Amino acid sequence: MNVNQHTPMASPYGQPQPGYGQPSYAPQDGGYPGPYSPYNGPASAHQPGVPPQGPTRLPPTSAPPPASAPQPYNQYTHSQGDMQNGPPPMTQAPPRPAAAQPYTQGHVNMSGSLPSYPQHYGPPPSMQQVTNQMTGMQITPGPPTSAGPGYVPPHSSQPPLSTAYSAAAQPSYTQAPPPASSAPTQPPPASGPAASQQYYGGPPPSSQQPFNSSLPPTSQQQFTSSVPPPPSQQSFPPSSFSGPAPPPTRPQGPPMSQSQPQMPFPSQPPFSAPPPVSQPGFAGGPPPPVQGSFPPQPTQPSSQPGSFPPPGPPPTSATSGQYTTSMAQQPPPPTQPSPYHSGPPPPRVQMPPTSMGQSNHMPPGPPGPLQQPPAQPGMQTGFPPQQNGAFGQVRGPQPGYAGPYPGQPNYGAQAPAPAPSAQKRLDPDAIPSPIQVIEDDKAKSTEPFTTGVRGQAPPLVTTNFQVKDQGNASPRFIRCTAYNMPCTSDMAKQSQVPLAAVIKPLATLPPDETPPYMVDHGEAGPIRCNRCKAYMCPYMQFIEGGRRFQCGFCSCVTEVPPQYFQHLDHTGKRVDCYDRPELSLGTYEFLATVDYCKNNKLPQPPAFIFLIDVSYNAVKSGLVSLICNELKTLLDLLPRENPEMDSVVRVGFVTYNKVLHFYNVKPTLAQPQMLVVSDVSDMFVPLLDGFLVNVNESRQVIESLLDQIPEMFADTRETETVFGPVIQAGLEALKAADCAGKLFVFHTSLPIAEAPGKLKNREDKKLIGTDKEKTLFQPQVGFYKDLAKDCVAQGCCVDLFLFPNQYVDLATLGVVPVSTGGSIYKYTYFQAQADQERFLNDLRRDVQKQVGFDAVMRVRTSTGIRATDFFGSFYMNNTTDVELAGLDCDKAITVEFKHDDKLSEETGALMQCAVLYTSCSGRRRLRIHNMAVNCCSQLADLYRNCETDTIINYFAKYAFRGVANNPTKAVRDTLVNQCAQILACYRKNCASPSSAGQLILPECMKLLPVYLNCVLKSDVLMPGADVSLDDRAYLKQLISCMDVTETHVFFYPRLLPVMKLESGSLPVAVRDSEERLSKGGVYLLETGLHLFLWVGASVQQELLLNIFGTPSFSQIDPNLTSLPVLDNPFSQRLREIIDSFRAQRSRYMKLMVVKQEDRSELIFKHFLVEDKSASGGASYVDFLCHMHKEIRQLLS
């Protein structure tokens, strides 16, 4: 059902977005005004304000939302026009799902909303069959109501459903594109129409007819029904274009071309074509159900405000439905769907209600209003409004959803049809598509995300958006699994939705966002609550004329120190509220006083120590000379706070095999001196003066050293290495210098030499899959745990670069890096020639990146919940303080919360993450992130405002940690079980009654199954025969400190068709399945760790020439690690894209060229996560069926 929600969401968003984007531009003054005005329009009041900056702010105004919503549609048309990116808008639409949440809220509030669901469900029942449901899911979503049905049908006769959907989708697609194109030119009409039309467009006519009532477009059944009809119709004209689009086949093409707004149209046809195919099914199935569902819809209408929201979801589902269709078409459809949502034109009709719904949204709205006021005053505030507006828009879509409902019936009808066909044949296009959701969300997010609204879910991680800090931490710093936390632990337990936040305290912000402000409270240090010690933040309520403040976390009242006193204005706010970051922002830093320093002594600047393995393997592989050579330039790039200044970080060098060599590189020496410590049993640092030096002062000596190291060991025959003493050495050196720092350890082999921390080879494949498997993930010896503790106490962070040729027991070697906030890099079978690019890039980045040392993180929360569990790379000595010897900008920590009391809906749940650390210039700082989320007493509210990507992040970390203590199978089962409970709880408590055979997913969790499946299939939980234990341990630790963006792409890789490229935009991704690959295509796949370029066997010569400079497929060198630099736009663009991908990730991805049918394709296929995996992992379709079975079992 969620699916439905999605659609609504999507559509709303899409609409809003378009509205924002285009409207602002076109409608109003032409530029922003236009868009805003539309939004504001709804807000009416807002408009006034809006004009100036209003647009953006408008959103904030809660009021606007509703208004905007309606308008949005109009705007949408416009916006769509703006959308130009026909596709983009589409994509944007999906993003809106978030918006959908608001809707859902509306729904929730409105019992009616639920009804609306029911409608969807209604259809599903017809679908009955799981498979159908699957398809239905999407379908239903598309046309909210229909979605339900759609699902049902899918079971039996997926085809029909899909077809139907596709049909609908297609139209929409076609439409969408048009709008896009039109948008540019004719913002208002084009866009608006486009969206709506899309839905209406292709499909509507044929299958949608039933829906027609709502929307001519038929396809739209859902959409049209929902609202679009009128507005959409308007837009439809374009939709009519969609008509052309209908050419089902085109869809795919279009998506690809999406970048080209107009172009899509033509391409769309193909899409549409596919749709048609599906359409039949849909038409058949859906209509009936839809109709059935319609009744429910009525209910919605009644509750219009609320109900609309629900409808909203349906639309989304519709979108999904579209997706399915699109799926058929593959890439294009997805994007198109969103347009469909945008299609919401119907929504417009509903708009009014939607606006109501928006009001419902108000929850977020409230904050919005609050923000609005400020916003209006200040420019920034203006932005927040926009967000609100966005929300409003979202709601707008809801109306559209109404339309969808009608559509649902159709689905239902469809569903039935599909049902007949075996579930097994569930059409992949009919099940929720990640691509669709991603693109929808993108389409929705066209403006800055302002954080002023409590409980407002941010755009997805896959969406590019700007953030304006207005009182809560940016989602780049904190993402939550749920932005509507259950008030009671009973609720939380019932739902099984994990309550967690993924915190990336030092995340790098894009250049257009302001880095955290620095706050200095003087010698007395930061002002804090007397009781809970929370730091001054926007949640502190000043009372008694400003003489005291009440803590938002523990309610304790604290005196305001005289130097901090300030009068309050008539609203009870401090007059200087907006002058002080700590009173108005979500993220800021305090200058820490000496009280916050170790031993009450201001810290020394940190040091970097490079410890290089010089055993035979390292020398032979070319590693040693590579490192030494690289360090010469790298040392100029040490991190610094002020780019103008030289870094104050000191450096030291150690080489080792089974003994350690320290180097004295004192500037006064003519030649470096080598000090060999062979007493590794009891490590110590042999020198003090001259070991850690300033790079500039000792440059000559250092360069001489780096020149000589490779020579000195060129003839080494030493194969044994030590490891424990190496870290001890670095630690002792830092101790001696009395500073924190980072060790860069370059290591090649299992440390078997006689020394503390000596290891033996214990890799035993026979243990895999047994109860003893877990022991392989546990450290082999206790030594490293103790060592890690010492390291943390000293602020010694360890980054480990591994170059193994065989088992090195990463589970044990990784203990120290993992406990000290360090990173592990692994380059198996390293050969300088082939791997140096990846290694050197990683090294450069690792050395340069911003990092804090000797950090302690503490998460404080409102009374009622408590941070109970932490996941990531750190050490904990007690239950509350997360100690990080080092914390860099790429490290995220997942924090799980549990209730220890009740939360109140009024105050919501607050959390404050304070990180005390030493900066790379040796200053002690406190970084504060504040986050407020809503609380709810209705499960439906919870399910409406979750973020699946974050949930998956939590699940993955939870599960991967679990493998060290439980059999892998048990871990997998637990995951599946919890997931089933979550979904079952939703089905039981939130979804409208429907046949048990129908799978109903919450809109914002409709991707939970597919993503969860990816987690379950990961090498850690289900290793293939060729996956070594080290690989698994490596991934395990890697995931443990990933943020949501990274886990997302890791578990669901991005697969881009790159047959046609345009500057400025990326092609729309396709789903990770082999079926999506065309023999004549070239695809780029990235996981954040790997990068593949898959080349189909029958790729056109021209393309090959453009990419590889060779006309023949057989002449492509499969060993290429970088593309030849060819002087043609295509090659340039492709390389540009690859570079941009690499720039986005914290680790350099080595490019692997995979030729279809080549042996290396096996590796590539491993990442097509929707397919069955070689190691036995289920395909997405199969898993969804399985999940459905689980849910049904729980329900029965």
Next chain:
Amino acid sequence: MATFPEYIAQNEERDGVRFSWNVWPSSRLEATRMVVPVAALFTPLRERTDLPPIQYEPVLCSRATCRAVLNPLCQVDYRAKLWACNFCYQRNQRGPQMPLVFLYVVDTCMEDEDLQALKESLQMSLSLLPPTALVGLITFGRMVQVHELGCEGIAKSYVFRGTKDLNAKQLQDMLGLTKPSAAQGRGPQASQQQPLSNRFLQPVQKIDMNLTDLLGELQRDPWPVTQGKRPLRSLGVAMSIAVGLLECTFPNTGARIMTFIGGPATQGPGMVVGDELKTPIRSWHDIEKDNAKFMKKATKHFEALGNRASTNGHIIDIYACALDQTGLLEMRCCPNHTGGYMVMADSFNTSLFKQTFQRVFTKDVQGSFKMAFSATVEVKTSREIKVCGAIGPCVSLHAKGPCVSENEIGTGGTCQWKICGLDASTTMALYFEVVNQHNAPIPQGGRGAIQFVTQYQHSSGQRRIRVTTTARNWADAQTQIQSIAASFDQEAAAILMARLAVYRAETEEGPDVLRWLDRQLIRLCQKFGDYHKDDPNSFRFSETFSLYPQFMFHLRRSPFLQVFNNSPDESSYYRHHFNRQDLTQALIMIQPVLYAYSFNGPPEPVLLDSSSILPDRILLMDTFFQIVIYHGETVSQWRKARYQDMPEYENFKHLLQAPVDDAQELLHTRFPMPRYIDTEHGGSQARFLLSKVNPSQTHNNMYAWGQESGAPILTDDVSLQVFMDHLKKLAVSSAA
């Protein structure tokens, strides 16, 4: 051979041997009644220019069935050091050509000025080493660094913690010396051994420049020393590593570990004092009160090192230059057991150290070092006499034999001793026992014979053997007591008794030793004196005994037995030298030589008596350890008035110069170089003179006041006169 003195001198000249008795009582009982045992001072390598070059041991073919001797007809490959037997064609390693090894162990915890001086001395010493000698360098402070030599570019060293002792095996592993284990235990002759130790011990000619640079770059120990603390000095481990390094690379090869220290070991094994400056290093007072908590452990550590080094034939020298004590007491076993040198000075930046150090490398006329390595001394005796033990810089080789007495004196129970390092003046005292039964006839031939077989590694790398055979007449003590008495060598006897006393003093309480010494003296007087019972005035000693009581008087006052006013380190230092020097030097140590310079005549030796201190005299005292020039009151005033600068008083200038010239001569020949003291009446350093002279005039004997001669000594010590009076009284007393 006219008189015994001539006989004695001639024997010493030829054999390097002086016996306490040159005619031996023929029975055990009589021998014991002689009080002073039959004993000998033996200087194994006494220089003799006329000594024929000693040949190699015959070199035999290594084939067991052949064993032919290397001969001029054999083909020799000098490069590969191989020779082919011309009988069986077996290829043999050429005869042992042992390298000399010098391992410098250098403290870096010292003032820059000191360190600089030391570095220069060390650099200079490289030029004194034979080009083929191997050198190595270990430096230490808080850590111990073993330097790899001959590295191009980067200077490499192996670093060890100063707090953890390592056994040879561990050290071997850590220095990476284990690989060619086959070469181990084969002794120095294995040529593979060269590459094995190459990294740390290299021929001077090869790494001369490198090592010079390395020494030049030596820095003060960089670890911070906070206020009120001593630097952490890992002396114990440094020496242990030095010993270990040689142990596993050059066992049984002559090698010299030269340790230069600027202060006491303050951490790790062998530490003698903590790093808190507020806690002073142990004094004799502390030791008596059993308050020196590190002493026993440290002593044990260094004793073990000394034994390990001596087992492998390696020498440990200690050059300690510091104003305060450095722990020589605890470390004394190292040089004492290995024949190493112990040198004590205030600073490395003194000529005392510089000259002394340079003199270690003195060469003889053939250009070879005067030092010899890894010697064993074996004593063979005729049947009537057995060897009880030895006292000197040697250790027992535990060789039992028919000539070994069960009665141990000094290091006994063996007939072979090892002296790892020896030079021309190294002298050991050997004690014998006559085993002939009382009333048994004088053994056949009438003479007892003793043979000393000294095998050693000459500084040229050859192994040499010197054989010294002596014989003395037997005499029946009952009938020929006169001839026995006449054969008494009182100088030798004094030193031999003194060594015994010092040996005892190492283990017994000071007063006990003095009492024992007194009793021996009294008994000797009773036995050989000429007197009437209970009439002290009637006591007479024959000429061969006349000086003996005086020696004993000064011995009792000497720093060898008196610890008052000496630090434990000083005591150890004095005793060390006393135990290794030859008779002449040892006598000077006991009874310093005093010369007087005046306008009244040529320089003349004068009595070591306070009465010799006159205002118009310049005195030159040689105590072996110090050369003191003392200007009498008047002379001093003249000098201050700078008469010597006036042409008309050139004679005064000459007078002033005369003792200085003589002192220079002494300074130039003496090892270790004495402390040179130029002082005057009333000068603070005059105490060196005043503490040595016989206090015939003190503030107590008022009659001396106002007399024109001498200077009263402010002491309660008894004068020689009083001592003799008491001695006579006791000797003639029938109660005794």
